[in-house]
Amino acid sequence: MRTTTPPGGVSATPPSGVRRIRLPQKLRNTELWLLIVACMINAAAIVLVQLGAMGGIDTQLVLLGVGLSVLAFGMHIAMRFVARDADPFLLPIATVLNGLGIAMIYRIDIANAESGWESASVRQIVWSAIAIIAGIVTIVLLRNHRVLFRYTYLSGLIAIVLLLLPLVPGLGHREGGAQVWISIGIATFQPGEIAKIALAVFFAGYLVRNRDSLSMVGRKFLGMQFPRARDLGPLLVVWALSMAVIVFQRDLGTALLYFGLFLVMLYVATSRLSWVVLGLGLFIGGALVASQTLDYVGNRFANWLDPFNPERFDQEFGGSYQVVQGLFGLANGGLIGTGWGQGRPDITPVPQSDYIIASLGEELGLAGVFAILALYVLFVARGFRIGFAGQDDFGKLLGVGLAFVIALQVFIVVGGVTRVIPLTGLTTPFLAAGGSSLVAHWIIVALLLRLSDTVRNHPRLVIDG
Amino acid sequence: MNRELKRVTIVALLMFLALFVSSTIIQFVQAESLAADPRNSRTLYESYSVERGPILVGGDPIAFSQPTDDLYKFQRVYSNGPLYAPVTGYIPVNGEATGLEQSLNSYLSGQSSSQFFDSLNRLISGQDPMGASVEVAIDPVLQQASWDALGDYTGAVIVTEPATGRILAMVTKPTYDPNALAVHDSAAVQATYEGLLADPTDPLFNRATGGDMNPPGSVFKLVVTAAALESGRYTPESTFPNPSSLTLPGTDSVVRNSGGGTCGGGSEVTLATALRLSCNIPFAELGMELGDTAIRQQAEKFGFNSEFEIPTATEVSTYPRGLDEPQTALTAFGQGDVRATPMQMAMVSAAIANGGIVMNPNLVDSITAPDFTPLQEFEPAEFGRAISEQTANTMVEMMVNGVENGAASNARIDGVSVAGKTGTAENGEDDPYTLWFTGFAPADNPQYAITVLVENGGGLGQEGFGNLIAAPVAKEVLEAVLNQ
Numbered sequence: 015m016r017t018t019t020p021p022g023g024v025s026a027t028p029p030s031g032v033r034r035i036r037l038p039q040k041l042r043n044t045e046l047w048l049l050i051v052a053c054m055i056n057a058a059a060i061v062l063v064q065l066g067a068m069g070g071i072d073t074q075l076v077l078l079g080v081g082l083s084v085l086a087f088g089m090h091i092a093m094r095f096v097a098r099d100a101d102p103f104l105l106p107i108a109t110v111l112n113g114l115g116i117a118m119i120y121r122i123d124i125a126n127a128e129s130g131w132e133s134a135s136v137r138q139i140v141w142s143a144i145a146i147i148a149g150i151v152t153i154v155l156l157r158n159h160r161v162l163f164r165y166t167y168l169s170g171l172i173a174i175v176l177l178l179l180p181l182v183p184g185l186g187h188r189e190g191g192a193q194v195w196i197s198i199g200i201a202t203f204q205p206g207e208i209a210k211i212a213l214a215v216f217f218a219g220y221l222v223r224n225r226d227s228l229s230m231v232g233r234k235f236l237g238m239q240f241p242r243a244r245d246l247g248p249l250l251v252v253w254a255l256s257m258a259v260i261v262f263q264r265d266l267g268t269a270l271l272y273f274g275l276f277l278v279m280l281y282v283a284t285s286r287l288s289w290v291v292l293g294l295g296l297f298i299g300g301a302l303v304a305s306q307t308l309d310y311v312g313n314r315f316a317n318w319l320d321p322f323n324p325e326r327f328d329q330e331f332g333g334s335y336q337v338v339q340g341l342f343g344l345a346n347g348g349l350i351g352t353g354w355g356q357g358r359p360d361i362t363p364v365p366q367s368d369y370i371i372a373s374l375g376e377e378l379g380l381a382g383v384f385a386i387l388a389l390y391v392l393f394v395a396r397g398f399r400i401g402f403a404g405q406d407d408f409g410k411l412l413g414v415g416l417a418f419v420i421a422l423q424v425f426i427v428v429g430g431v432t433r434v435i436p437l438t439g440l441t442t443p444f445l446a447a448g449g450s451s452l453v454a455h456w457i458i459v460a461l462l463l464r465l466s467d468t469v470r471n472h473p474r475l476v477i478d479g
Numbered sequence: 480m481n482r483e484l485k486r487v488t489i490v491a492l493l494m495f496l497a498l499f500v501s502s503t504i505i506q507f508v509q510a511e512s513l514a515a516d517p518r519n520s521r522t523l524y525e526s527y528s529v530e531r532g533p534i535l536v537g538g539d540p541i542a543f544s545q546p547t548d549d550l551y552k553f554q555r556v557y558s559n560g561p562l563y564a565p566v567t568g569y570i571p572v573n574g575e576a577t578g579l580e581q582s583l584n585s586y587l588s589g590q591s592s593s594q595f596f597d598s599l600n601r602l603i604s605g606q607d608p609m610g611a612s613v614e615v616a617i618d619p620v621l622q623q624a625s626w627d628a629l630g631d632y633t634g635a636v637i638v639t640e641p642a643t644g645r646i647l648a649m650v651t652k653p654t655y656d657p658n659a660l661a662v663h664d665s666a667a668v669q670a671t672y673e674g675l676l677a678d679p680t681d682p683l684f685n686r687a688t689g690g691d692m693n694p695p696g697s698v699f700k701l702v703v704t705a706a707a708l709e710s711g712r713y714t715p716e717s718t719f720p721n722p723s724s725l726t727l728p729g730t731d732s733v734v735r736n737s738g739g740g741t742c743g744g745g746s747e748v749t750l751a752t753a754l755r756l757s758c759n760i761p762f763a764e765l766g767m768e769l770g771d772t773a774i775r776q777q778a779e780k781f782g783f784n785s786e787f788e789i790p791t792a793t794e795v796s797t798y799p800r801g802l803d804e805p806q807t808a809l810t811a812f813g814q815g816d817v818r819a820t821p822m823q824m825a826m827v828s829a830a831i832a833n834g835g836i837v838m839n840p841n842l843v844d845s846i847t848a849p850d851f852t853p854l855q856e857f858e859p860a861e862f863g864r865a866i867s868e869q870t871a872n873t874m875v876e877m878m879v880n881g882v883e884n885g886a887a888s889n890a891r892i893d894g895v896s897v898a899g900k901t902g903t904a905e906n907g908e909d910d911p912y913t914l915w916f917t918g919f920a921p922a923d924n925p926q927y928a929i930t931v932l933v934e935n936g937g938g939l940g941q942e943g944f945g946n947l948i949a950a951p952v953a954k955e956v957l958e959a960v961l962n963q
Contacts, residue, residue, distance in 0.1 A: 069548035278490075282483045327518060338518065344505045345513035346521045356528075358521050380506040384499065391495050398491070401484050414484060418491060425494040432501035 041102045041470075042094050048106035049090055053083040056113025059354065063117050066355020067124040075120060078139045079113070085146040092150050093463065096157065099470030100463040101400075107393045108444055108459045112142055112452070114386070115445035117354070118366065118373050125360035134366050134447050141449035145456035152460035159464050163408045166219025173212035176205035177255070181262055206259075206268050207441070207454035210275070210419055211461070217276055218411040220248070221283035225407075229284035249289065252276045253296045260304050266311060267426050267438030273297050274422045279415045282401070318436035336363045340372040340431050344383075351379025366447040368439050371428050386445070387428070394421040400465045413465045416458050528552045532587045532610030532849070534567050534579055536617045542567045542580070542657075551663050555580075560656040562626050565635075565649050565685040566615060566842060568791070569657035573665040574672070578685075579613060579842065582791040586611040586846050586854065593854050609849040616645035616844050616857075621927075624959030625650040628952045634914075634933040635686035636956060637821045641829035641925045643859035644838030646789065646822075648956070651686040653678075686932060689794030692818035693913040693932065696904025697757045697886075697945065699813030701827050701874065701917070704754055706769055706777035708870045715751035715877060719761040727763070727805035734763045734808065737903065737944070754877050755885035757901060759812045766811020771802035774810060780865040782826045782837055783819070789842045796823035813904055824917040825930040826862075831878065832898070832925030835871040837862040879922045887916065889950035895961050896922040899953065901945030911936030916949035920957050927960065929953050 060079050064071050086109045093100055120135035130136065156162070162169070180186040185196050196203050221228070228245055256269040277293040280286075304311040313332035320326060321334035321341070329335075339362040346357055359365045359373030366373065375383045397417020404410035420443050427446075430437035441451035505513070514522050530553055533543035541563040544553035555570055557563065568578015576584060585591040589610035618638075625636035625648040638648035659671045675683050684690030707713040721741045725734045742748040742758035753761035766774060778798040779785065787793050796819040802810065809815030822840055830837040839860040846855040866874070878898035881887045887899040899918025906913060914937055919928040937948035 278487055282480060282487060285480070285483050322516070338516075341505055341509075342513055342516065342519045342521050344502065345510040345519075348506055348510050358524050361520055361524075375502065375506060380502060383502045383506065387495055387498055387502075391492070394491055394495075395488075398484065398488050402481060407480070410480060410484075414487065418487060421491040421494060425498065428498050429494075429501065432498065432505055434497050434501045 039094065039098060041099060042090070045090055045093075045102035045105055048102065049086060049109060052106040052110035052113065053086065055110050056083070056117065059114055059117035060120065062354035063121040063124070064355075066353055067121055068355070075135070075139075078136065079116070082113070082116075082139060082142055082146070083109075085143055085150075089146055089150045089153070092154055093467075096154055097463055097467040099467045100153075101396050101466035101470075103392060103396050104459055104462055104466070107389050107396075108456065111386070111389060111444035112145075114374065115370060115442075115447070116142065118359070118370055118377070118445070119447050121355055121377070122360055122366045122373065124355070125358075137449070138447050138452075141452045144449065145452035148453050149456035149460040152457050153464055156460075156464055159409055159412065159461065159468060160406065162215050162412070163219050163222070166216055166223070169212045169219065170216035173209045173216055174255075176209035176212065177259065177263075179205045204441075204448065204450040206263075206265070207448075207450040208457075210271065211416070211454060211457055213272060214275060214279070214412060214415040214419060217279045218408055218415055221279055221411060222408045224248075225283045228280070228289075229286055246292075249276075249280070249293055249296070253293070253300070256297065257300050257304075260300070260311070261308070264308075264310055265439065266301070266304075266314060266436070267430070267440035270297070270426055270438065271419065271422055271440065275415060275419045278418050278422075279411055282414055283407075283411055314436040314438065318433060321433070336369070337431075337433070337437055339363065340369050341433070343369075343372045343376040344432070347376040347379045347382075349380045351375070351377050351382055353377060367441060368427065368437075368446065369431060370442055370446045372431050374445070387424075390420065390424050390443075394418070396466070397462050400462065400469055403469045404465070405469065409465050409468060413462060416462055420455070420458065524551075529589050530609045531555065531570075532589070532612040534587075535612055535614045536563070536619050536622070538614075539619070541615075547663070549663055554663065555661040557657040557661065560658045561654045562622060562650070563617075564654045564657050565651045565687055566617060567657060569660040571660050571668045571672070572663055573668060578791055579615070582788065583613055583843070583846070587613060589849075591854070594848060611846050611848050611854055613846050614844045615842050616640075616647060617649065617842070618647040618960070621648035621956065621960055622650065624648070624956045626652075628955035628959075629931075629933075630952075632933045632937050632948070632952070633680065633686075633935045634931065634937075634949075635690075635821045636929065636931050636952065637687040637825045638927050638929045638956065639825050639829050639838075639840060641832035641919060641928045642838070644826075644829070644840045644862075645844070645859070646840055646842045647927065649685075649687045649842070651684065651690075653680045653682045655682045686821070686934070688789070688791075688820050688822045690820075691934075692794060692796070692820065693934065694814055694817060694904040694906070695819040695824060696813040696902035696913065696915055697759075698824050698827075698900050698902035698915045698917045698930075699810070699817055699819065700754055700757065700762050701831065701878075701900055702778050702781060702783075703762055703766055703769070703774055703811045704750065704874060704877070705781075705831075705866045705870060706773050707750065707765055708873060709777060709866055710769065710773065713750060713765075715749060715873060717750045718747040719750070719753065719764045721746055721748040722760060725760045725763055727808050728767075730805045732805060732809075734759050734812075736760055751877055751880070754900075755880045757881070757886040762812045763808040766808050767804050769807075769811075771800075771807040771810070774798065774807065775800065777865070778817075780837070780863060781830060782823055782862060785862075787822070787840060789822075789840050791842065793822060794820055796820050813902060821917075821930040821932045824915065824932075825928050827865075828898075828900075828917045828919050828930065829925075829928035830865045831871050831874045832919040832922075832928055833871075834868045835864050835866040837865050875922055878918060882918065886946055887918065887950050889946045890916060890918060890954045890957075892920065892954055892958055892961060895920055895957070897954075897957065898922040898925075899950065901950055903944040909941075911940045912943055914943055914945045914947075914949040916945055916953045918953060920961060927957060929956060931956075 116138050119138050123133040123135045179196050256273040259265050259269040277290055280289045305315045317334035317337050321337045326334040343362050357376040359376045362369050394417045400413030401410045427440040427442050429435045441448045443455045531544040533540040542557050545556050547554045568580045570576040570580040587610045621638050629636050629652055635651040639646050655675050723741045736758045743752050743756055748761050775798045783796045783798045799816045806815050810817045839862050843857050848854050882890050882897045882899045887901045890897050890899045897920040902915030904913040914933040917930040919925040931949040931952045933948050936943040
């Protein structure tokens with residue numbers, strides 16, 4: 015299968031004349047229309063926020079929003095040249111989610127009377143610009159995803175280094191209890207977000223290389239074939255890594271994210287359910303031990319199970335105040351929401367990052383939450399589609415991994431807010447305030463676009479050939 | 480690989496399904512119970528975002544909500560804030576409301592049960608929600624006159640309508656501007672509030688209905704006189720020994736009359752004269768003869784030891800139980816452990832003016848929905864009969880005498896018969912006196928019952944007395960409405 019990619023690393027483009035006649039950029043035109051709709055929704059959201067919360071229009075921020083739209087269109091134009099057959103839905107979905115996030119962050123800024131370059135919304139716009147440019151650069155420079163396969167182990171190393179950076183004295187920076195930031199001059203950065211991509215690349219490359227030994231040998235037990243002890247190594251290493259994140263970085267959500275990503279990619283690569291059973295067992299065991307021994311994990315579990323307990327609600331540190339306020343906010347939104355700028359999302363702590371889904375749920379209602387979740391479902395589905403239609407195992411695995419990591423991250427953070435699971439601090443992809451998260455997710459968009467472009471133009475190569 | 484992919488796809492879909500279900504449960508199924516949680520501050524803030532109904536005096540708003548473009552949508556404005564502060568109170572963006580803003584909050588914010596269908600109707604017809612308007616009983620002329628007459632004194636003026644208990648004026652000084660506590664800046668509100676709280680002159684007190692409770696002094700002699708006449712054992716002509724000093728039994732305490740000598744000369748003095756000249760020794764003797772139980776029972780018939788909501792809660796005026804003889808003697812001229820608000824003393828005067836029947840004091844006339852349907856009319860309500868009509872008539876005569884040729888002479892108004900009683904209450908040994916006047920006018924057809932309280936000796940320490948300071952204030956207020 016791997017050999018279906020032509021040698022040379024760069025995807026072979028058929029004579030352009032032929033392609034133009036057969037497929038006159040139909041996908042890109044679809045994307046263009048969707049992108050126009052996305053930008054219109056974003057502009058409307060900003061304007062409605064201003065009307066709802068201030069009763070007037072501030073043209074400065076609208077102009078900044080327009081600048082962002084220009085960048086999104088820039089990415090679209092770049093793809094007309096370097097990724098003509100890429101999926102037409104990914105870019106508009108990412109754009110509209112990013113825009114809705116900015117509108118909500120801006121709305122919280124108004125509530126907190128913050129404006130100018132110090133405000134979260136302006137920073138988010140700047141970060142969005144950087145993130146989209148990073149996406150454009152990725153898709154322009156990376157003309158064939160198989161290049162990444164060569165850097166499997168380098169990616170693994172980068173991931174480890176990025177994960178360890180926040181623990182380096184003087185560089186690390188603690189916020190909200192979690193030691194996951196690094197501070198460089200004026201900006202703080204969460205290297206763990208970028209590590210996510212490096213890990214996905216590493217897992218994909220490693221598993222493609224070693225899938226045979228991981229899947230073929232082993233003993234049958236309880237109807238499942240369990241791996242040999244010596245093949246448990248990678249699983250144990252990733253498990254240890256996740257536990258280290260829980261203990262040293264105090265970040266339950268990130269640990270769950272990394273470990274879930276690894277398990278799913280491992281399962282897809284080896285078809286062995288036993289890996290999943292083993293892995294889940296290890297993780298749940300580890301989490302239970304952590305909940306008994308680490309205060310912050312224990313608090314999270316207690317807040318999840320019994321948030322309305324007055325004792326938990328009034329507890330000054332690690333209490334359930336935030337969880338309960340988030341629920342109050344969502345309830346305040348009801349079915350159709352209070353409308354932009356009409357609710358009180360600012361009552362909930364960190365309404366623009368961890369709790370942005372509660373803020374959006376308050377002002378856009380259940381209808382808005384459903385729409386946002388549906389956008390994520392569509393985004394993830396387009397990613398899985400690459401997995402189904404992909405031509406090479408590395409690309410398939412990477413596509414599935416990147417799509418699943420988005421799904422899992424949405425599940426962990428939204429599930430935490432809505433009490434499906436204990437609350438853990440993670441950013442909501444594209445929506446939440448946070449530069450590193452934006453950059454990481456726009457690079458994921460670029461990678462998925464690159465993968466989908468490869469998927470699309472392969473069958474035609476066969477026909478052409 | 481595709482088989483596994485399918486399974487992973489199903490897992491991802493299940494994860495999203497869980498999120499769809501959980502958000503539906505919170506935002507639809509549990510929405511109402513979450514909104515009803517007392518810790519849900521959003522429900523509280525909702526009450527700020529509806530157009531709160533106005534508080535009206537004679538049809539003019541003294542508190543109303545003005546649209547703003549900030550998060551609260553409406554700014555509460557108190558026109559003539561300091562003048563009406565004891566009536567309206569204030570509603571801050573953080574913390575608790577006071578005054579009518581607090582006691583009638585559910586009406587003003589449109590959330591009372593009687594407004595349910597009105598709110599529903601407004602919702603369906605696309606109108607913005609709006610609270611009910613509250614018309615208070617205050618007479619703007621009397622209110623302003625009371626404010627002006629009280630001048631720079633620390634104290635209060637309250638005017639009621641004897642037949643109904645309607646409060647026509649309620650002024651307290653020093654006071655505050657409720658507008659400063661209604662700004663949409665929590666930190667500023669907090670700073671202002673703490674400043675007012677720390678102010679030694681206690682501007683947040685409503686001295687008409689509470690504050691640091693004062694001994695009523697000689698105005699309480701009205702209650703003791705009523706108790707005596709009601710007992711059937713005394714008439715205005717009943718006599719008492721008239722020494723120039725009285726040592727209370729079993730103590731070293733010596734009671735003197737305010738002038739220092741005997742009460743109007745002679746070896747004996749009548750009850751009528753004792754009240755007219757406001758002598759302490761005859762009342763101390765009378766009090767000991769009546770006993771504390773009789774005095775307390777009479778006081779309670781006037782409203783002492785009872786809670787009144789006007790509908791804002793007020794402080795309870797107290798006459799304690801289980802007093803010994805010397806203590807009873809002290810309370811008989813309003814010293815000792817008896818405490819009264821101006822509102823309570825106004826109820827005493829008003830009851831005498833009203834043929835003996837005590838009306839519940841009440842600040843509010845009516846509450847009207849935004850569509851002008853009346854939600855609640857406040858009918859006059861009796862607290863009960865304190866004294867017989869005959870006793871009342873007798874006491875009217877005695878009080879008129881007190882103003883015409885007695886200790887309350889400075890309340891005289893040409894052409895109008897005024898009934899009144901002054902009081903000069905001692906606090907600590909060297910503390911300034913508390914000065915009182917309570918009465919009503921016109922005496923033959925009482926329209927206004929008025930009580931004036933001046934704390935801190937009116938600035939004169941122990942030199943001030945009721946007739947010098949408090950009676951002229953009452954005179955000035957009554958003149959504003961009677962000499963037109």
